[in-house]
Amino acid sequence: MNQELPPKENNFLENYELQGEILNILTYPAPILKQIATPVEVFDAGLITLCKNMLFTMYNAPGIGLAAPQVGISKRIFVMDIDFDREEVIGPTGEEHYQYSDLNPKVFINPKIYNQSGEILYEEGCLSVPGVYEKVKRSEAISIDYLDMWGTPQTLATEGLFSVCLQHENDHLDGIVFLDRLSLIKKNLLAKKFLKKRKK
Numbered sequence: 484m485n486q487e488l489p490p491k492e493n494n495f496l497e498n499y500e501l502q503g504e505i506l507n508i509l510t511y512p513a514p515i516l517k518q519i520a521t522p523v524e525v526f527d528a529g530l531i532t533l534c535k536n537m538l539f540t541m542y543n544a545p546g547i548g549l550a551a552p553q554v555g556i557s558k559r560i561f562v563m564d565i566d567f568d569r570e571e572v573i574g575p576t577g578e579e580h581y582q583y584s585d586l587n588p589k590v591f592i593n594p595k596i597y598n599q600s601g602e603i604l605y606e607e608g609c610l611s612v613p614g615v616y617e618k619v620k621r622s623e624a625i626s627i628d629y630l631d632m633w634g635t636p637q638t639l640a641t642e643g644l645f646s647v648c649l650q651h652e653n654d655h656l657d658g659i660v661f662l663d664r665l666s667l668i669k670k671n672l673l674a675k676k677f678l679k680k681r682k683k
């Protein structure tokens with residue numbers, strides 16, 4: 484446990500330098516998206532690199548949440564940022580790139596959701612089902628216990644989009660995609676449409 488941890492102060496999460504590797508995002512119906520992911524037990528430099536690359540992949544997509552199974556890793560980890568902005572800018576030599584602002588990256592490891600209350604209908608999408616959006620019914624407010632990248636226990640009480648996104652990402656750790664939360668009729672219709680479009 485906790486071997487070889489890079490120093491906290493050289494933390495990419497705080498100095499906003501967006502660097503990393505873009506991981507391949509698997510799309511529905513990849514078998515790993517149906518698996519129950521296993522808890523993280525070792526907090527090491529490799530875990531930090533994975534979290535950083537997941538955040539980089541999420542920002543690049545762009546997305547507001549990404550779970551490890553979506554990049555082919557069946558571990559109980561997801562990353563989220565519902566606050567950031569992205570703007571396309573032209574550099575001095577005419578090349579286009581993105582400029583990010585208001586980054587608020589969060590890493591959730593071995594999360595446990597509790598104190599669910601209320602009901603909210605929110606239109607969701609998923610990086611593993613690109614182009615498909617549908618309203619899903621979730622709890623309006625939840626609490627969550629989790630470990631951060633360094634293995635430190637954290638607790639949050641959330642509502643609204645933050646709460647919806649946490650529930651969506653937590654579902655990925657249990658092999659559930661948002662289509663599974665719809666009526667069978669809607670799910671089949673959207674899945675069929677997605678698979679047909681993807682073949683082209």
Ligand code: QAP
Nearest residue numbers: 546547548607608609610613614648651
């Ligand atoms: C989950 O999803 C979420 O179809 C995160 O073409 C989404 O970041 C929770 C995305 C909404 C609550 C509300 C989807 C990007 C991003 C697409 C995402 C697409 C490109 C989805």
Ligand code: CO
Nearest residue numbers: 608609610611
């Ligand atoms: Co998703």
